[in-house]
Amino acid sequence: MIDALIAGRLYGIAEQRxxxxxxxxxxxxVKAMTDDGDGIICNVIAFNDVVREALLGLEDGASVSLSGALTPKVWTDKQGNARPALDLVAHSILTLSQSASE
Known part of the structure; x- marks a missing residue:
């Protein structure tokens, strides 16, 4: 687990479960851009009430920064290529309209 800060755009909409x-x-x-111009998808989960509400208030494509516990992973696409993936347990959020934390 890595303590991380990621920034990118919401990819789809947040779902409450x-x-x-x-x-x-x-x-x-969240789709974050890499140095070479490619994007990497970060799968985010939030348990904190304030962070949950902030994520639910965002639309697809909204800019967002999240901090929390990051776990890097690898998955294989249909062509057999290894691809990076990230899982983040979000503890804090910063958007253009608000900032919130635990």
């Missing part, structure tokens, strides 16, 4: 124990959380995807 409920866990087995009845706890609420929000999931979304």
């Amino acid at each position: 409920t866990g087995h124990a009845g706890s609420s959380y929000v999931t979304c995807k």
Whole structure:
């Protein structure tokens, strides 16, 4: 796990879900650009109430910065190429309209 700050654009919209124990959380995807101009998708999950509400208030394509626990991963596409992926448990958020944290 890495303590990270990522910045990018919301890819799709955030979705609220409920866990087995009845706890609420929000999931979304953020597309961050790399140095070579390619994008990398970061899978985000947020349990914090303030961060959840902020994510739910954003539209597809909204600029966002998130900090939290980052786990790098690798997946294989249909052509057999290894691709990077990121999973982030978001603790804080900064958008153009607001900033919020735990």
